[in-house]
Amino acid sequence: MAKHKTPLLDQLESGPWPSFVSDIKQEADARAKNEKGLDYQIPVDCPDDLLGVLEMSYTDGETHWKHGGIVGVFGYGGGVIGRYCDQPQMFPGVAHFHTVRVAQPNGKWYNTELLRNLIKIWELRGSGLTNMHGATGDIVFLGTTTPQLEEIFWELTHDLEIDLGGSGSNLRTPATCLGMSRCEYACYDTQELCYNLTQEYQDELHRPAFPYKFKFKFDGCPNGCVAAIARSDLSFIGTWKDPIKVDQEAVAAYVGGEIAPNAGAHAGRDWGAFDIQKEVVDLCPSNCISYEDGKLAIDHKECVRCMHCINTMPRALKVGDERGCSVLCGAKAPILDGPQMGSLLVPFMEVNKDDDYQAIKDLIENIWDWWMEEGKNRERIGETMKRLGMAALIDAAGVPVDARQVQEPRHNPYIFWKAEDVEGGWDRDINEFRKRHQR
Amino acid sequence: MAFISSGYNPDKPMEGRISDIGPRHFGEYLPPVIKKNFGKWDYHEIIEPGILLHVAESGDKTYTVRAGTARLMSVTHIREICEIADKFSGGYVRFTTRNNLEFQVETEEAAKELKTYLNGQTFPGGSHKFPVGGTGAGVTNIVHTQGWVHCHTPATDASGTVKATMDVVFDDFQNMKLPAPVRISMACCLNMCGAVHCSDIAILGIHRKPPIIDHQYLDNLCEIPLAVAACPTGAVRPSKVEIDGETYKTVAIKQERCMFCGNCYTMCPSLPLSDGEGDGIAIMVGGKISNRITKPAFSKVVVPYVPNEPPRWPTMTKVIKKILDTYAEDANKYERLGDWANRIGWERFFEKCELPFTEHLIDDFRDPAYYTWRQTTQFKW
Secondary structure, eight states: OOOOOHHHHHEEEEEEESOHHHHHHHHHHHHHTTTTTTSSOOOTTTTHHHHHHHHHHHHHSOEEEEOOOSSSOEEEESEEEEOOOOTTTGGGGGOOOOOOEEETTTOOEEEEEHHHHHHHHHHHHSSSEEEEETTTEEEEEEOOOOHHHHHHHHHHHHHHHOOOOEEESSSSSEEEEEGTTTTTTTTSSSHHHHHHOOOOOOOHSSSSSSSBBBOEEEETTTTTTTOOOOOSSEEEEEEEESOOOOOOOHHHHHHHTOGGGGGTTTSSSSOOOOOOOIIIIITOOOOOEEEEEEEEOOOOGGGGOSSSHHSSSTEEEEESSEEEEEEOOOOSSSTTTTTOOEEEEEEEEEEOOOGGGGGHHHHHHHHHHHHHHHEEEETOOHHHHHHOHHHHHHHHHOOOOOOGOOOOOOOOOOOOOOGGGSSOOOOOHHHHHHHHHHO | OOOOOOOOOOOTTTTTOOOOOOOOOGGGGGGHHHHHHOOOEEEEEEEEEEEEEEETTTTEEEEEEEEEOOOOOEHHHHHHHHHHHHSSTTTTEEOTSOOOEEEESSSHHHHHHHHHHHTTOTTTEEEEEEEEOSSSSSSSOOOOOOGGGGSSSSOOOSSSHHHHHHHHHHHHHHHHOSSSBBBBBEEETTTOOOOOGGGGGEEEEOOSOOOOOOOHHHHHHSSSSHHHHHHHTTOOEEEEEEEEHHHHHHHEOOOOGGGOOOHHHHHHHOOOOOOOTTOOEEEOOOOBBBOOOOOOBHHHHEEEEEEEEETTOHHHHHHHHHHHHHHHHSSTOOOOOOHHOOOOHHHHHHTTTTTOOGGHHHHHHHHHHHTOOOSSOOOOO
């Protein structure tokens, strides 16, 4: 029997898409029955009260959650987000309802043993409700009380050897595509680099020392499945330098209709027979592909590695062998100064596990040193870049200036020349000047 | 309720403490075929909606069955996922960046059997638990934020708007008949935890009323300089007010400068701006992440405001469906939604999608606005 009437939410139980309302109700029932006889460590009826408070929001069109205040585990500045209900008398089960961010395995692969162990903790000590996963990538445990936080952290670290994720003005939990684990396009091992940097920067992840949040994301190729270029302060996007490898027999199989283009992604509609000229050659953004006499040719010097031809004919075309990543800096959502896409800082970097990715770490630390010195409170690095200029970032990062870093050269001639750029420097003698020019 | 100790001793918080260990290594959780062929995949195919085949250089094959989820999921639900994984996929399961589930199986028959099984699982209320789809040229799961379920700054709900939208576009989740993938994203306020600013279609919660000032409490709850500094347009300044003969240190707000971003509220809980009438949703379109053919692009606001209409947001879903259907009918194969709009021209986009163009759609926020105005006589009647 539901604790609160939820006529509006009940309407979200119908329709084909999975209903979060039905699921929360399912959890409310399970907790009420408590077949396992658990001694729940937070109110048993918290899912009921969550539905109650949500129904109230549906009725009056406003949230009923308050600012979090300072909650967390000892020694960490991030990982827990405080949350309190603004109608605690009506919904005591969720009066205190903090979120815990838990570090996910990179690529979000799980076995059921790990999942069961995670939910065992959360069933006993939390609401039994989660987000799998939050937008940044963490496992998100929704709703517990302050006395449980250290207990949860203890069990996560001692029993599962898993840590909390990041929140606040920290390095946020780095996120990666599934990379080489199941994708033929991955130009470097995104998961291993993500794991290595996550471990390297645990201190930055847990103790706020930055002007604002900082995100790393790792995309194995320019298709960008974790949206690094749009969401991360530093994006590592796989790329290559040498020619795309072409298997002419497989090209012929695509042309002949034996293999469906684009891995079959368009199978739901009759688009007609595959037309290699129209669908590949004419769509190449740098016009570097030709198809003549049954042979596909790519002028690889002109290729911009957009992935279209490879995506369209994955069995015929493969990324090159000289692989690494491009590094882009400064992406963010619009708050506060408008949206920013990551800007290309390093066109090509080797991703070298053998030296523990030292070149990448040097780059990161140069950038952080500059941002921690120059960045204002609550200023993302993209905004610092905008304020102080791309050239300042390039200089601070210690990377070479490169035409690839810009879309086009500057439109204005207001160049901030430095004294050392100019012959004779800036110190001049007014008396010498007056010898040539009367007052 | 007796308190159950984990072993943590509050009197000696550092004793036996383990910290800064990070996540477990992903290698522990890879299914055997994935582990064996790591970095040695040759190609992939989409066998049918929701089923992928990956073939390794070794000749090994693995079939992936992909299913949507509500993202917000209970431990009971996760236990069901574990049971499915144990029964069908050797005890392994993966979550995608867009909150889908993926199970690896060995044969096409097993994949189809699993697809049938997953599609057969329903909640008592009637909805699917694990609908299979989300591949290829279709709509996949909507990434979203917390909304009214758990956030203190939202202008709308997230789970509800997503459920309402996915119900309306469900056919395109289970099929692959669009010109290209369409990525729908949802963020419940301008903070955009969901980063919807580069999505084909974005649902964005917005406020439209300036903050209310809780004068009598503000100085106790907030650092006034932080609240002042938080405002990107300089609309907030320190001030004093007299209430019932008592003087309070507080702030004053130049309301015409407010862009309703909520940043002041994030810094100062005494400046709430939520409002049942003022809040609602903006719809943005034409963004993308991928570098394929065209460059990554920002989403553009095409509907400045639709009201919150819980539980099913019918105005919002009607607009989304109209945009999606018009795009599906009009765009070329491989052409993303924003590329289609760029090709036909945005004036034509509004005409075809039957959306009014209003003054609110002309950018007036700082320098980037200039780059959105038209500096040519090339336009369409």
